[in-house]
Amino acid sequence: MRKLSPTFIYFFGALGGLLFGYDTGVISGALLFIKKESWQVSSWAWMEGWITAAVLMGAVIGAVVIGPMSDRFGRKRLLLLSAVIFFVGALGSGLSNSAELLIISRVILGMAVGSASALVPTYLSELSPAKIRGGVSTMFQLMIMTGILLAYISNYALKGVSGNWHWMLGLATVPAALLFIGGLFLPESPRFLVRHDNEAGAREILGMINDDPNSIEAEISDIQLMAKEEKQGGLQELFGQMSRPVLIMAIGLAIFQQVMGCNTVLYFAPSIFVAVGFGTSAALLAHIGIGIFNVIVTYIAMRVMDKVNRRWMLNFGAWGMGISLVLMSVGMILAENAHIGFGKYLAVIALTVYIAFFSATWGPVM
Numbered sequence: 001m002r003k004l005s006p007t008f009i010y011f012f013g014a015l016g017g018l019l020f021g022y023d024t025g026v027i028s029g030a031l032l033f034i035k036k037e038s039w040q041v042s043s044w045a046w047m048e049g050w051i052t053a054a055v056l057m058g059a060v061i062g063a064v065v066i067g068p069m070s071d072r073f074g075r076k077r078l079l080l081l082s083a084v085i086f087f088v089g090a091l092g093s094g095l096s097n098s099a100e101l102l103i104i105s106r107v108i109l110g111m112a113v114g115s116a117s118a119l120v121p122t123y124l125s126e127l128s129p130a131k132i133r134g135g136v137s138t139m140f141q142l143m144i145m146t147g148i149l150l151a152y153i154s155n156y157a158l159k160g161v162s163g164n165w166h167w168m169l170g171l172a173t174v175p176a177a178l179l180f181i182g183g184l185f186l187p188e189s190p191r192f193l194v195r196h197d198n199e200a201g202a203r204e205i206l207g208m209i210n211d212d213p214n215s216i217e218a219e220i221s222d223i224q225l226m227a228k229e230e231k232q233g234g235l236q237e238l239f240g241q242m243s244r245p246v247l248i249m250a251i252g253l254a255i256f257q258q259v260m261g262c263n264t265v266l267y268f269a270p271s272i273f274v275a276v277g278f279g280t281s282a283a284l285l286a287h288i289g290i291g292i293f294n295v296i297v298t299y300i301a302m303r304v305m306d307k308v309n310r311r312w313m314l315n316f317g318a319w320g321m322g323i324s325l326v327l328m329s330v331g332m333i334l335a336e337n338a339h340i341g342f343g344k345y346l347a348v349i350a351l352t353v354y355i356a357f358f359s360a361t362w363g364p365v366m
Helices: 008-034 044-073 075-095 098-125 130-157 164-170 173-183 191-195 199-209 215-234 244-259 261-277 280-303 310-336 343-358
Strands: none
Touching: 008 075, 008 098, 008 130, 008 164, 008 173, 008 199, 008 261, 008 280, 044 075, 044 098, 044 191, 044 261, 075 098, 098 130, 098 191, 098 343, 130 164, 130 280, 130 343, 173 280, 191 199, 191 215, 199 215, 199 343, 244 261, 261 280, 261 343, 280 343, 310 343
């Protein structure tokens, strides 16, 4: 097998995160221009909700089916399939000429988003040595934030172009094509190979990313042990007395991560800026500043992930996000109802701080 740089493997493996981030972030700015279309809809607020939520509906489907399929067909093949779905969904979104077609295209796009959110962290963790596994897995979150930043930049750069929102959504085809091309050269997951009786192939791949023979042997033994335990386990063990507390904790953390407001802020930040008194151009430009700040914060979190108590990070982040949301709400009330100029700046600052807390704690830790 051809020798590949670990950096190459990790970068293209995490590129699905960039697509995840771009397709998440781009709609926030595109909505400001989509609502100017002359489509016959009963309520634009209702339609905006459907257009935004379409990706999440597709993501549910993608996240549910990707696990069993990747265990059967391999992480690499499913990564390539996700790239194809990303490309088709992005192309359909960019070429849409009706709300219905846009929603359908974004559901398809969401299937790739859901697949990437479940598949990429697993793939990266299975390819990285234990000592850097936390940081490498967090690279996925860094790529998400980088993708969101690129979306913000494209929203601002294309705001004056004819057919602006079409280009904003369609540009996601470029990283999707890069992911597919790079994915052709990526190795299969060592865990998948061991589970399918290809231990020699797994050793060869582990040798690409780890120069220590003892670490390679320890990793092979760990994979074999886990594979043996998985064959013996089932739903009864999953919901058993020993596993139940961990299962409840894991599900609870995942739910709290999503209901803490991160999606609302990421999808509707420019709309919030416009609502409190900023112009469209200023809202999109401010969004870029927030995106840059988020990438920096996420990078710092990636560097310290394996050195800081993660329970402390979650508690610290929860308090920070809660206080930020309260301040943002106060700022919006002051700006929209009391017409106090300071309110809009308070809302923007609080929103920025909120995203920073999320990007540094709950985003990468989860």
